[in-house]
Amino acid sequence: MIDWKSMKDRMADAGCSETVIQRAERLFRYGSSEDLIRCLRSCRCDALEEIHEKQKRLDRLDMLIRETKRDKGENT
Numbered sequence: 824m825i826d827w828k829s830m831k832d833r834m835a836d837a838g839c840s841e842t843v844i845q846r847a848e849r850l851f852r853y854g855s856s857e858d859l860i861r862c863l864r865s866c867r868c869d870a871l872e873e874i875h876e877k878q879k880r881l882d883r884l885d886m887l888i889r890e891t892k893r894d895k896g897e898n899t
Contacts, residue, residue, distance in 0.1 A: 827851055838873075839866045 827848060834844050843866050850859040 834863075834866065837866065838870055 830851060831844055831848065834847060839847070843862065847859060847862050847866075850862055
């Protein structure tokens with residue numbers, strides 16, 4: 824079974840906020856594993872949303888690059 828220090832370190836590495844980590848600690852120590860898993864999944868959803876937002880930024884930049892190349896007559 825995973826110990827709390829290891830879980831905390833891994834959550835921090837994954838980008839979970841201190842608030843989420845503190846909530847997870849309470850659930851780890853006193854709550855049910857189902858509640859802890861829900862907490863971890865919520866953090867995962869937040870991370871995935873960040874990825875989607877960054878992907879949108881990349882898509883916009885790619886579009887600008889394509890439009891600039893097109894306007895300048897480049898094909899690559």
